[in-house]
Amino acid sequence: MLPFLLNRLWQSFILLIIVSIIGFTILNLIPGGPLSQYALDPGMTAADLERLKEQMGLNRPLPIQYLDWAWRMLHGDWGTSYRDGAPVTEVIGRHIFATFILMGSSMAISIAIGTWIGIRGATHRYSLFDYTATVGAMVALSIPTFWFGLVSIYIFALKLGWFPAGNMYTIGDETVLGYLHHLILPSLVLSLVHVAVWSRYMRTATLDVIHQDFVKTARAKGVREKRVLMKHVVGNALLPMITLAGMQLPQLLSGALVTETVFTWPGMGRLFLDSLSYSDYPVVMGLLMLSAILTLLGNLIADIVVSMVDPRIRLA
Amino acid sequence: MTKKTSITLTRRGALGLVGAAGATLMAPNLLGKPAFAQTEGAPEGRVIVGLVQEPTVFNPLMVKIEVDDGVHFSLFDALFRFTPEGEVVPNLATEVPTQANGGISEDGTEWRVKLRDDVKWHDGKPFTAEDVKFTLELIVNPDFRAWRTAGHAFVRDITVVSPTELTWRMEEPFSPYLSFLTETFIIPKHAFEGVEDPNSAPFNQSPIGTGAFKWDRRLAGDRVELVANADYHGEGPYLEQLVFKYIPDITVHFTQFRSGDIDLLGRMYITPDNYEEAKTLPDRTLMLQPAPSIETIALNLERPQFKELAVREALYAAIDKQAIIDAIYYGVPSSVENYVPRSSYYYYADLPLHEYSPDKANALLDEAGWKRGAGGIREKDGVRLSFKNSTTSGNHLREQMQQFVQQMLQQVGVEMTIENMPAAVMWGDFWMQSRFDTAVVGITFLIGSDPDVTNRFHSKAITAQGGSGSNNWQIKNARIDELLEKGTRIFDPAERKAIYDEVQQIVRHELPYLPLFAENYIHGRKSEIEGFEPNGNTRTESWNAASWYWVS
Numbered sequence: 001m002l003p004f005l006l007n008r009l010w011q012s013f014i015l016l017i018i019v020s021i022i023g024f025t026i027l028n029l030i031p032g033g034p035l036s037q038y039a040l041d042p043g044m045t046a047a048d049l050e051r052l053k054e055q056m057g058l059n060r061p062l063p064i065q066y067l068d069w070a071w072r073m074l075h076g077d078w079g080t081s082y083r084d085g086a087p088v089t090e091v092i093g094r095h096i097f098a099t100f101i102l103m104g105s106s107m108a109i110s111i112a113i114g115t116w117i118g119i120r121g122a123t124h125r126y127s128l129f130d131y132t133a134t135v136g137a138m139v140a141l142s143i144p145t146f147w148f149g150l151v152s153i154y155i156f157a158l159k160l161g162w163f164p165a166g167n168m169y170t171i172g173d174e175t176v177l178g179y180l181h182h183l184i185l186p187s188l189v190l191s192l193v194h195v196a197v198w199s200r201y202m203r204t205a206t207l208d209v210i211h212q213d214f215v216k217t218a219r220a221k222g223v224r225e226k227r228v229l230m231k232h233v234v235g236n237a238l239l240p241m242i243t244l245a246g247m248q249l250p251q252l253l254s255g256a257l258v259t260e261t262v263f264t265w266p267g268m269g270r271l272f273l274d275s276l277s278y279s280d281y282p283v284v285m286g287l288l289m290l291s292a293i294l295t296l297l298g299n300l301i302a303d304i305v306v307s308m309v310d311p312r313i314r315l316a
Numbered sequence: 317m318t319k320k321t322s323i324t325l326t327r328r329g330a331l332g333l334v335g336a337a338g339a340t341l342m343a344p345n346l347l348g349k350p351a352f353a354q355t356e357g358a359p360e361g362r363v364i365v366g367l368v369q370e371p372t373v374f375n376p377l378m379v380k381i382e383v384d385d386g387v388h389f390s391l392f393d394a395l396f397r398f399t400p401e402g403e404v405v406p407n408l409a410t411e412v413p414t415q416a417n418g419g420i421s422e423d424g425t426e427w428r429v430k431l432r433d434d435v436k437w438h439d440g441k442p443f444t445a446e447d448v449k450f451t452l453e454l455i456v457n458p459d460f461r462a463w464r465t466a467g468h469a470f471v472r473d474i475t476v477v478s479p480t481e482l483t484w485r486m487e488e489p490f491s492p493y494l495s496f497l498t499e500t501f502i503i504p505k506h507a508f509e510g511v512e513d514p515n516s517a518p519f520n521q522s523p524i525g526t527g528a529f530k531w532d533r534r535l536a537g538d539r540v541e542l543v544a545n546a547d548y549h550g551e552g553p554y555l556e557q558l559v560f561k562y563i564p565d566i567t568v569h570f571t572q573f574r575s576g577d578i579d580l581l582g583r584m585y586i587t588p589d590n591y592e593e594a595k596t597l598p599d600r601t602l603m604l605q606p607a608p609s610i611e612t613i614a615l616n617l618e619r620p621q622f623k624e625l626a627v628r629e630a631l632y633a634a635i636d637k638q639a640i641i642d643a644i645y646y647g648v649p650s651s652v653e654n655y656v657p658r659s660s661y662y663y664y665a666d667l668p669l670h671e672y673s674p675d676k677a678n679a680l681l682d683e684a685g686w687k688r689g690a691g692g693i694r695e696k697d698g699v700r701l702s703f704k705n706s707t708t709s710g711n712h713l714r715e716q717m718q719q720f721v722q723q724m725l726q727q728v729g730v731e732m733t734i735e736n737m738p739a740a741v742m743w744g745d746f747w748m749q750s751r752f753d754t755a756v757v758g759i760t761f762l763i764g765s766d767p768d769v770t771n772r773f774h775s776k777a778i779t780a781q782g783g784s785g786s787n788n789w790q791i792k793n794a795r796i797d798e799l800l801e802k803g804t805r806i807f808d809p810a811e812r813k814a815i816y817d818e819v820q821q822i823v824r825h826e827l828p829y830l831p832l833f834a835e836n837y838i839h840g841r842k843s844e845i846e847g848f849e850p851n852g853n854t855r856t857e858s859w860n861a862a863s864w865y866w867v868s
Contacts, residue, residue, distance in 0.1 A: 032740030043464040043763040084372035094536035165575040261564050266537030
């Protein structure tokens with residue numbers, strides 16, 4: 001186990017360096033840059049822009065800028081946001097909770113519903129339920145979230161008045177109930193796609209297992225159907241799902257770009273889009289590194305968990 | 317937010333009412349102003365302003381964008397303020413310095429400013445001339461990431477005469493400085509004592525001002541909350557709380573205005589395509605305000621096609637401006653001839669009006685010797701009357717307008733091809749170094765609402781010819797140069813007006829760009845909010861939030 005972990009860590013470190021170089025390069029290739037938002041301000045002179053460039057260190061050669069950033073990063077300094085002057089870690093810290101709440105509730109919903117639909121679809125293959133679920137998943141996957149979000153706001157907030165038209169809570173009313181009320185619509189909208197994906201994977205995984213010999217054996221020796229399903233089928237079908245869950249871990253914290261925009265949810269997805277449009281390099285790089293680290297971590301955790309639940313798999 | 321009306325009362329609306337239950341109603345009087353609310357009682361109620369960009373800069377001297385201004389106007393005061401009519405009035409100062417009252421010396425270089433003695437910072441410390449001195453010095457501190465330094469760079473020898481009076485010398489007379497000072501918010505010296513790097517001072521995240529509202533808190537990515545400053549030295553505030561709410565998407569911005577989550581729409585207001593629907597909303601008041609920015613077709617005067625005035629006049633006559641406004645922009649913008657917005661004191665009202673006439677365009681071109689050649693396109697001395705037109709790609713309304721203009725020009729034998737590019741490319745060297753033929757561009761000509769346009773029309777402001785400035789159409793006119801040089805050395809508004817009236821006439825005659833229209837901002841607010849007044853001489857709708865109040 002230990003050599004495996006050390007090896008994995010070393011690989012991850014190299015990977016992070018590569019990701020950061022690519023990210024930094026692409027970011028700087030985007031025309032414009034952090035000062036372009038001021039360039040059309042009639043009162044900002046070319047001299048003013050030159051001065052800002054110098055003050056922000058943007059007039060240095062790119063490799064120097066990168067090395068400076070990387071060196072600080074290695075010492076735990078994630079840099080300072082151009083846009084609001086706060087440390088990047090603080091900027092991220094201000095947004096991460098909102099995203100965690102939204103993604104957490106949405107994932108809980110989609111895993112629960114998706115698993116159920118997947119198993120039922122597999123055990124009742126080619127039934128009306130299965131067909132409906134299959135078509136429904138296709139439709140859900142092809143509906144643009146942006147459109148679906150706006151339509152659901154129109155119906156459930158403007159017309160029916162059941163839910164608020166976005167925001168994390170009503171200003172002046174910060175009760176837990178208020179939070180929950182605001183959470184329902186965006187997390188359902190967000191779940192739509194996830195349920196679809198999850199149910200398709202779960203259906204396939206279940207089908208892979210359901211016709212295997214050990215299932216037949218279990219049935220043959222008279223195990224009750226419910227027990228066969230829960231212990232033998234689902235238990236084995238969930239194995240590949242652990243890997244899938246691991247891959248979805250970074251999403252839990254990196255946020256949902258579209259849903260957060262439509263529902264004015266002050267999370268990481270919005271932060272990423274805004275930082276990108278302002279060319280707030282330190283924050284964009286910080287978010288990139290965070291999600292890269294989470295991806296690697298998610299995969300690692302999934303591998304370890306799989307090896308723990310499935311004794312056939314050994315980490316080497 | 318204090319008063320909920322009939323607009324689809326939701327469960328959430330009911331929750332909102334609970335929060336507002338303590339608030340009592342204000343009685344409106346017949347003049348539309350609640351006399352007692354203006355003079356009596358504690359501030360009450362809350363207004364939520366929706367913005368499509370997030371305010372993130374709270375030190376008003378640091379480099380910033382328009383959306384930050386609403387917070388700054390509410391938290392801070394400048395020495396002077398612009399009225400919506402374009403008059404400069406005292407704010408932290410007791411009078412506006414002029415040559416007549418001795419505030420500015422005869423040669424325009426010595427300034428003397430007297431300050432109010434009854435102003436306190438939000439933390440209770442007294443405001444003095446030391447704070448003004450500190451502010452003006454910080455702006456030109458080479459290590460400080462200051463916003464505009466124009467004008468401030470001329471200031472020398474700032475002397476504090478007494479806590480309520482200070483003087484300085486200008487390296488050269490520069491009359492626009494007075495309007496620049498209306499956008500220069502004064503910050504407290506004591507908040508920077510012992511601070512090593514002003515760029516990362518704690519003040520920048522939790523500012524202290526003298527304004528009508530005090531800093532409460534910021535929820536990053538969501539909103540900024542301010543509370544009433546009961547000790548405010550000026551009018552107001554009548555609201556207990558002022559909230560700037562960030563709504564990242566323009567469609568959702570309008571949706572939340574419909575649903576009542578937002579009380580008043582800030583930048584970018586209501587888009588023209590939602591105007592008709594907005595008019596039908598109950599209990600909402602809409603208001604049009606000419607935007608300071610003018611939509612133009614800029615011509616590169618160094619291109620051989622555009623050297624002749626007759627060609628520029630013909631192009632202008634060939635374009636049906638009203639059809640563009642009505643068919644593409646929902647009739648919302650107003651046709652203009654001036655670069656000076658109507659809200660300015662310096663607006664010259666008697667410029668010749670545009671007349672759409674393809675016949676006149678044809679006649680002008682025929683007369684000037686531009687003959688129709690191959691494909692019906694006019695030519696003269698080997699130059700085809702053909703050019704490219706560029707703007708930011710992805711701006712659908714502008715793209716439709718380009719196609720419209722293309723067709724109209726074709727009818728008079730002029731070929732225009734469209735070549736658009738991403739914003740960063742378009743407004744980079746391509747625009748700054750005058751590499752375009754023609755460009756569709758919205759321009760705010762006045763800096764800080766001063767009529768000085770040296771930056772746009774002086775021959776030394778052509779970047780492509782080694783100058784420094786934004787004379788991107790490369791106009792060179794000796795009379796304009798002379799007038800502009802004179803205009804910044806004269807302080808009397810009436811005298812200056814005569815100068816800038818002439819500049820407006822010459823520019824309209826020379827047509828370095830074809831003026832199309834001034835966009836109109838469509839302001840929207842709940843009808844019970846009174847005291848709201850747009851001000852084209854500032855960049856924000858929230859410049860006077862101190863005067864807003866709720867009626868029912």
